[in-house]
Amino acid sequence: MLNNIKNQRGFVLIEFVIALPLLILLIYSLTQMIIQTSRIIKNQVADYVLQNEAHEILEQITRDARAACSVEYAGNVKNETIIFVFHALTQNSTVPTADVRDTRRYIRHSKNYTEPIYHLYAQRQQTVTAPISGNNFLSDTSIEKLEFSTHASEGIGKILHISLEIKSMETERKFKVNTSVFMPACEEIKGVKYE
Amino acid sequence: MMMSVIFLLMITSFAALIFLNGAKKVVNQNSALQIIALHLAEEQFAEIESLAANGTALQNFSFLGDPNDLKNYYDSGDENNSEVKPIIFDVATSVKGNSCVEVKVKWTLDGKENSIAIEKMIHVK
Numbered sequence: 001m002l003n004n005i006k007n008q009r010g011f012v013l014i015e016f017v018i019a020l021p022l023l024i025l026l027i028y029s030l031t032q033m034i035i036q037t038s039r040i041i042k043n044q045v046a047d048y049v050l051q052n053e054a055h056e057i058l059e060q061i062t063r064d065a066r067a068a069c070s071v072e073y074a075g076n077v078k079n080e081t082i083i084f085v086f087h088a089l090t091q092n093s094t095v096p097t098a099d100v101r102d103t104r105r106y107i108r109h110s111k112n113y114t115e116p117i118y119h120l121y122a123q124r125q126q127t128v129t130a131p132i133s134g135n136n137f138l139s140d141t142s143i144e145k146l147e148f149s150t151h152a153s154e155g156i157g158k159i160l161h162i163s164l165e166i167k168s169m170e171t172e173r174k175f176k177v178n179t180s181v182f183m184p185a186c187e188e189i190k191g192v193k194y195e
Numbered sequence: 196m197m198m199s200v201i202f203l204l205m206i207t208s209f210a211a212l213i214f215l216n217g218a219k220k221v222v223n224q225n226s227a228l229q230i231i232a233l234h235l236a237e238e239q240f241a242e243i244e245s246l247a248a249n250g251t252a253l254q255n256f257s258f259l260g261d262p263n264d265l266k267n268y269y270d271s272g273d274e275n276n277s278e279v280k281p282i283i284f285d286v287a288t289s290v291k292g293n294s295c296v297e298v299k300v301k302w303t304l305d306g307k308e309n310s311i312a313i314e315k316m317i318h319v320k
Contacts, residue, residue: 019201026208033215054230184244
């Protein structure tokens with residue numbers, strides 16, 4: 001009976017004292033690994049969303065600029081709103097096609113006034129559509145700066161310069177892109193100051 | 196037996212931790228700069244298109260856009276190293292044949308030179 005009890009092997013206190021910190025260390029390092037992995041994935045996705053949105057915004061605006069017959073830009077502080085006017089087709093034969101116009105307005109706007117996050121909205125004939133930027137399920141972005149201008153030198157004209165600065169709300173990372181677009185169909189640029 | 200399993204797991208997880216730390220550094224830092232360079236090239240093309248529409252012959256132009264656009268930055272977004280690196284872009288144009296224009300944008304990041312080159316057909320009016 002006594003021999004049976006002696007042969008039963010279990011954890012003694014000293015073994016438990018050694019095993020417990022090792023177990024804690026193991027759990028800690030595994031947790032850290034999982035946290036780091038998810039952070040890297042989150043940052044990579046946020047970077048991708050940031051770059052993709054910046055590229056997409058500029059692509060959309062330049063595509064419209066190339067087709068526009070008239071351009072106007074405005075804004076409260078800086079030139080941050082742009083209105084493109086296009087020739088539109090009509091079913092009504094009594095109205096000349098050249099007189100029918102369609103407009104698209106790009107507005108940098110924030111719905112949240114306490115902690116403003118700016119998104120880009122497009123309006124067609126005063127109807128606000130869904131925002132072009134932000135509201136992304138994977139990561140949100142905010143347009144820090146969107147400016148439009150034109151410049152002319154030595155006969156160069158009909159060029160719209162776009163300056164965009166966008167920030168990822170996930171990583172706080174900023175990204176600035178500048179570009180220009182030549183507007184061959186443009187007949188009129190309102191609010192343009194030639195230097 | 197039990198102890199060796201625990202030790203093995205520990206060593207593996209620490210090794211993975213070290214590799215994951217390194218993973219941050221192998222992220223392609225140039226992806227953001229490539230987009231900036233692409234739009235700089237578009238800026239140069241817009242200026243050349245405008246000149247061509249006015250009848251100016253194609254030539255090896257220097258950068259015709261806003262000179263301030265050549266100065267940009269790279270924000271790594273790294274929490275431990277939040278340094279924003281200034282980046283200077285260099286834009287060069289070369290004419291190939293009658294109406295093919297190549298715009299090459301170069302920049303240096305961490306001592307390494309990178310570039311993109313884009314070609315476009317532009318007709319002089």
